[in-house]
Amino acid sequence: xxxxxxxxxxxxxxxxxxxxxxxxxxxxxxxxxxxxxxxxxxxxxxxxxxxxxxxxxxxxxxxxxxxxxxxxxxxxxxxxxxxxxxxxxxxxxxxxxxxxxxxxxxxxxxxxxxxxxxxxxxxxxxxxxxxxxxxxxxxxxxxxxxxxxxxxxxxxxxxxxxxxxxxxxxxxxxxxxxxxxxxxxxxxxxxxxxxxxxxxxxxxxxxxxxxxxxxxxxxxxxxxxxxxxxxxxxxxxxxxxxxxxxxxxxxxxxxxxxxxxxxxxxxxxxxxxxxxxxxxxxxxxxxxxxxxxxxxxxxxxxxxxxxxxxxxxxxxxxxxxxxxxxxxxxxxxxxxxxxxxxxxxxxxxxxxxxxxxxxxxxxxxxxxxxxxxxxxxxxxxxxxxxxxxxxxxxxxxxxxxxxxxxxxx
Amino acid sequence: xxxxxxxxxxxxxxxxxxxxxxxxxxxxxxxxxxxxxxxxxxxxxxxxxxxxxxxxxxxxxxxxxxxxxxxxxxxxxxxxxxxxxxxxxxxxxxxxxxxxxxxxxxxxxxxxxxxxxxxxxxxxxxxxxxxxxxxxxxxxxxxxxxxxxxxxxxxxxxxxxxxxxxxxxxxxxxxxxxxxxxxxxxxxxxxxxxxxxxxxxxxxxxxxxxxxxxxxxxxxxxxxxxxxxxxxxxxxxx
Numbered sequence: 071x072x073x074x075x076x077x078x079x080x081x082x083x084x085x086x087x088x089x090x091x092x093x094x095x096x097x098x099x100x101x102x103x104x105x106x107x108x109x110x111x112x113x114x115x116x117x118x119x120x121x122x123x124x125x126x127x128x129x130x131x132x133x134x135x136x137x138x139x140x141x142x143x144x145x146x147x148x149x150x151x152x153x154x155x156x157x158x159x160x161x162x163x164x165x166x167x168x169x170x171x172x173x174x175x176x177x178x179x180x181x182x183x184x185x186x187x188x189x190x191x192x193x194x195x196x197x198x199x200x201x202x203x204x205x206x207x208x209x210x211x212x213x214x215x216x217x218x219x220x221x222x223x224x225x226x227x228x229x230x231x232x233x234x235x236x237x238x239x240x241x242x243x244x245x246x247x248x249x250x251x252x253x254x255x256x257x258x259x260x261x262x263x264x265x266x267x268x269x270x271x272x273x274x275x276x277x278x279x280x281x282x283x284x285x286x287x288x289x290x291x292x293x294x295x296x297x298x299x300x301x302x303x304x305x306x307x308x309x310x311x312x313x314x315x316x317x318x319x320x321x322x323x324x325x326x327x328x329x330x331x332x333x334x335x336x337x338x339x340x341x342x343x344x345x346x347x348x349x350x351x352x353x354x355x356x357x358x359x360x361x362x363x364x365x366x367x368x369x370x371x372x373x374x375x376x377x378x379x380x381x382x383x384x385x386x387x388x389x390x391x392x393x394x395x396x397x398x399x400x401x402x403x404x405x406x407x408x409x410x411x412x413x414x415x416x417x418x419x420x421x422x423x424x425x426x427x428x429x430x431x432x433x434x435x436x437x438x439x440x441x442x443x444x445x446x447x448x449x450x451x452x453x454x455x456x457x458x459x460x461x462x463x464x465x466x467x468x469x470x471x472x473x474x475x476x477x478x479x
Numbered sequence: 480x481x482x483x484x485x486x487x488x489x490x491x492x493x494x495x496x497x498x499x500x501x502x503x504x505x506x507x508x509x510x511x512x513x514x515x516x517x518x519x520x521x522x523x524x525x526x527x528x529x530x531x532x533x534x535x536x537x538x539x540x541x542x543x544x545x546x547x548x549x550x551x552x553x554x555x556x557x558x559x560x561x562x563x564x565x566x567x568x569x570x571x572x573x574x575x576x577x578x579x580x581x582x583x584x585x586x587x588x589x590x591x592x593x594x595x596x597x598x599x600x601x602x603x604x605x606x607x608x609x610x611x612x613x614x615x616x617x618x619x620x621x622x623x624x625x626x627x628x629x630x631x632x633x634x635x636x637x638x639x640x641x642x643x644x645x646x647x648x649x650x651x652x653x654x655x656x657x658x659x660x661x662x663x664x665x666x667x668x669x670x671x672x673x674x675x676x677x678x679x680x681x682x683x684x685x686x687x688x689x690x691x692x693x694x695x696x697x698x699x700x701x702x703x704x705x706x707x708x709x710x711x712x713x714x715x716x717x
Binding site for chain 1: 515517518520522526527528529539541602603605607609617619620621641643645646647648649650651689690692694695717
């Protein structure tokens, strides 16, 4: 494979500052997910009726005296989202600059500035246009990553495109009144956080850490992580029905192992509940959804426990991945407890939001474990280099490894 | 002159016949059983702006019951009548925001009739109707304290069309939209009146948010025959 024009032949070592900045972006993203969780938990998503303005004001000039009730959560979410957008843009630019030279460098930066300028136009068609381009850009970036797996700049471009898509989706949820957009917005938020965590991993010393894992264990990790992702999508779907708790008790469901879901029973459930806030009526679909969510939660607990046990048995208790899998199991058990707590507290906003946050951490932990586990097999397929094995963790990015991986040498 | 007198007589007779062929349907709705105690809306007192508008705890309004079981906020209407709305020429219905609550909680509205939403509070609200029937438009409008009244109209009948405020998520109320003028909400004495119903056989429908929801109204076959009709109902606590 030949070297792409205007790119460096040997990838530079990520600086500690780049890693720290990626970490800052990931932590801010985590905070943003928390505030987003509070918005939905407080049913405040529509508390600001306009977008991108806030009650007719430029978002950044909205008087603090008017941040009342649900506006506080929604407006804070918008401001924090803007900060994440800014941090992501700087991170993407940084990653791009460190791996490109001359024309490619300036073209890339120019496009980013142009996109930011277009965002500044603040017109719905422009936002929709940019959001529509985002999946294409993400697709191209993934193709480039597949072609040059050692590079980081395309991960930055994915983050840049995703943050634009995510911001526009959040705005469209408000102006188009579509709950479905909210589900997609919530899911993309989780994926974006995982992407940020991955960039943190890649820019750290752990970015080159590899270990040989049997393929069966790797596949188990992958399936379990996909299960966690599916569970988060289900959770987002439940939350964005805006119907409160479809089933108010746990571990039973309406006093039974499996609740009655015929029309008369559902009608009676609605008659018996006393909604303090404007919750939508519960439906058969929502009851079924929560039952599936409960069952998958149980399945995930078993699967992650099995992952932890298998890795401990095959890699040893002292192996880094065994410890990571154990921590993952701890998160999953905490998450299950928070899920039960959400029901027992009648969906208290803080507990429901903590459930969202630990869900995000659980997915990130699963994906990071997968990256480390699968990285060994990727490197093993590159005959030019020997993978860095357990106990030989490189404390810095290896230019040689990076160059070989990217096919540039 | 004789012709004019004859014409006058005929007109009077026809008018008299028309009056005789219509009547009012009225009655009282009572509740049987003890409803669950209303929940305190703690968010109101926790809100620094809305909390100071109340001296007493604000509670939910699911069962507003009088001493003898008279049930308020019950919507009574006639089933299966369409295209008879007089909404365009009927005075608007007013929905007020007072003490960070909607007043009234349940109200009748005809298709095409104006709904004026006003804000009597010293705090801003957003008015967010969330209709389910096709043709009724979901909107979300801001209303500043003392701001101008907002107008909403709906073309499609819909029982319990919800209005809510997302700034104060405990605020919600419901419009019962009909395609005719024969809809009424019971007052605090549980009384309702449907005026000027023409002679004929009808199905009377009774809706209550909890005791007779939109999916399962209480119904009764009735016949109006040249006079007023009294129809009382008893709803049961579920």
